[in-house]
Amino acid sequence: MENIMPAPLRQIAYTKFRESLFEQSLKPGQFVSQRELCNLLDLPMGAVREALKRLEADGLISLIAQRGIQIADVNVKFINEAFEFRILIESEAARRMATDPDRAALNDLRSRTTDTIEQAEDDSSAELLQKGLDVDLELHALLIGVFSNELIHESYRLLEDKIRLIRLNGKYTSKRLKVAMLEHIEIIDAILEGNEEAAVKALRNHLSTSWRRSLGQPEDFS
Known part of the structure; x- marks a missing residue:
């Protein structure tokens, strides 16, 4: 045996x-x-x-x-599969949360996101970048929290590991942090307004930007 x-x-x-x-x-x-x-x-x-x-x-x-x-090799296939799945599941999460927003959690997160944007104006320390990544992850975790489905949560846990690997492959800067946080504000505001369509659109735009960046495509910081 x-x-x-x-x-x-x-x-x-x-x-x-x-x-x-x-x-x-x-x-x-x-x-x-x-x-x-x-x-x-x-x-x-x-x-x-x-x-x-x-x-x-x-x-x-x-x-x-x-x-x-x-x-695990962070190649084009790895990145494409991770982001395709992420967009599918988080778009539905954003739509659902917009129908019944957790206002206390969202307002708190919005305040900390705004603080991060302000700090990014003149701070590019590793500590700030890590803080920004933590705030970033909080929004996505909050979105997934709308599902009371253990299979979805386990699948997303595995997806988060892949996203973390993808991030390690790139270089995060204060400019990128500011852009990401501004995109988060758009998502949060749309959800707080109960605008499902706008919430999903903002979420998909945010993840599409991250997807392109992960593939090494040019970014627009204008």
Whole structure:
């Protein structure tokens, strides 16, 4: 009978792998061996092998015969699939939230978004950029919160990991931050007004801009 590692140790391996990925100890497209992963994560082979099954199902790695483990490659296909799915699910979320806005949460988020825009005028520190990314993620998480569907939430959790990988592949600047935050204000205002059509349009425009940027296409900061 095959030995199954205790769930906690398997989960630790899974969590530490994701942390290493987002801290960039592991790079998109990189090949590693199971032994190298064990050394990096400081965990036994059994725990790592169990975690690899889940990581492969999540789309964060591929097991390649004769070559080893390949970290998810952030290529054109990876980016296109992530954003296509994101636009579909978040457009519906924006439409639903516009029918019954969480005004307290949205007004609080709007205030912090405005603060971030003002700070971006003369601050390009790593701390501000990280704050901006956190505020950015909050809006999208708030939108997805309209769904009381565990399958949607789990699917979006996996999508968020892919979006984080895509972001690591690019360079975020204060100009980009300001543009993104202004787009967020448009989304929030449309939702607060209960304007479903405008909310969906603003959301799709925002994600389309992010999509083009992720593909390395020219940006318009005018």
